[in-house]
Amino acid sequence: MTRILTSAFLSLFLFLYTGNSFGQDVILKLKPTVNTPQARDYTFRQVVDSRDQKSIGQVYDPQRNKHSASFGGNLPQEALQLYNARISSTKNPSYRILVKVYKLDLKEIYHPDLKAYKGDIQLSLGFFLYGEKETIHLVDFNSKVQYGRPSTQMHFVETSLQKLFESSWEYFDSWLSTQYLTNRALVKKVRLNIIDPIRESSKDTVFYDPKRPLTWADFTETPNPRSSYNATIFSSISIEGNAKIENGEIVQTISVKVYMLPEQSWVKDANDYANNHEQRHFDLTRIAADRMISRLKNVELEPFLFEAILNDIYLDAYREMNRLQELYDSQTRNGINSEKQADWNQIIRKALAGDMESFDKILD
Incomplete structure (x- = not known):
């Protein structure tokens, strides 16, 4: 017991x-x-x-x-x-x-x-x-x-x-x-590497170069006989890029291209005044790209959302480019209004030099 x-x-x-x-x-x-x-x-x-x-x-x-x-x-x-x-x-x-x-x-x-x-x-x-x-x-x-x-x-x-x-x-x-x-899931920062060089043009693509103004030889498409326009230029902007991880941060390379396509651009009466009007269309495309680059340089990016933000910035720039082209043609009446054409020539020259004050007023 x-x-x-x-x-x-x-x-x-x-x-x-x-x-x-x-x-x-x-x-x-x-x-x-x-x-x-x-x-x-x-x-x-x-x-x-x-x-x-x-x-x-x-x-x-x-x-x-x-x-x-x-x-x-x-x-x-x-x-x-x-x-x-x-x-x-x-x-x-x-x-x-x-x-x-x-x-x-x-x-x-x-x-x-x-x-x-x-x-x-x-x-x-x-x-x-x-x-x-x-x-x-x-x-x-x-x-x-x-x-x-x-x-x-x-x-x-x-x-x-x-x-x-x-x-x-x-x-x-x-x-x-x-x-x-x-x-990538652990990175803390995103750094942009923006590439915007002067590119060599070819017969298929003319890249924007301030030292190489457009000539009528760059307009190779057959004119549309039913169009009321004297000339048409196809110009646009695009971005390409890739991302890699360096020392705990995403380095996103963005290559900017501003170009016109000769095979989709044409002219009927090839004169200097008309050439200037089409050159300004190309300049406006360049300005839209410059404004996009400015936004890219000043945006704050988070690793989880940066691709969507970059895409939004590009789409905003593309829409702005189209809006500028429409405003330009509307106010100059496709170049017929010589006074308005002269005003736009001045505004565009300032914007290309970095002065966007007059440009912002037009957009507002």
Whole structure:
């Protein structure tokens, strides 16, 4: 009788010591480490338990009875505390991290010869970056740990779980240290490299060159006999580019082209006055491109949205170019009104030199 009471008391003492109760469920805990936190430019914002089944498996008590093991619904909070205890974040961290727990499974088997239990724990989770509108998947962690324990030593289970989650942080921290300079999802800045050189023209494409004014030889399409216009020029702007990552920032190269197409441009009466009118159409295309470049140089770009913003700037410039061409032809009556033509000649010359005051008044 005395031995039975002593054994029961010893078992109770061990269960209380490990912080677990062998009632219906065994409640496990993760504990923040007491190690010196590492200075980092990121913080863990949230941990989400994505598992359908919140029990992680079953463990045995000293009488070899099975009990369901879980975190009692506290896994997200405890894991978040564990992760953030490992780091000392900067005041305004560059990266806010979400962790999703996909899988956490525990299996134990009894070894009669050893009178002990062997356990196997598998952990699978993902690290995500909070973006402007959505989370961005960064990397997954998949690992497992095995342990052996005497029947009365439950703390081996919690210790193994603790090691798994700490290993997941070490894995992510190491991954981030090798990725932040080259991984697009982690870049902090966008830098534009705008290329706008004087390009060599060909018979198919005449690129804008202030030292090479248009000649009638650049208008090679057969005139439209039914058109009331004396001449027509097809001029436009385009951009091309590519992006690469250098030292943690996106370097976006934008190549600007201002051109006219001879095979879509024609003239009936090739005189100097008409040539000047068509040259001014080409100049207006150049001005629209200059104004676009000015916007590009002054825009603030975020890594997650910069492509859409650049596209909007280009489309705005294209629409502005068309509006300018229409205003010019409307006010000069396609060059017939010589006074208005002279006014536009002056406005265009100033705009090409960088003085946009008169130009802005016209657009307003």
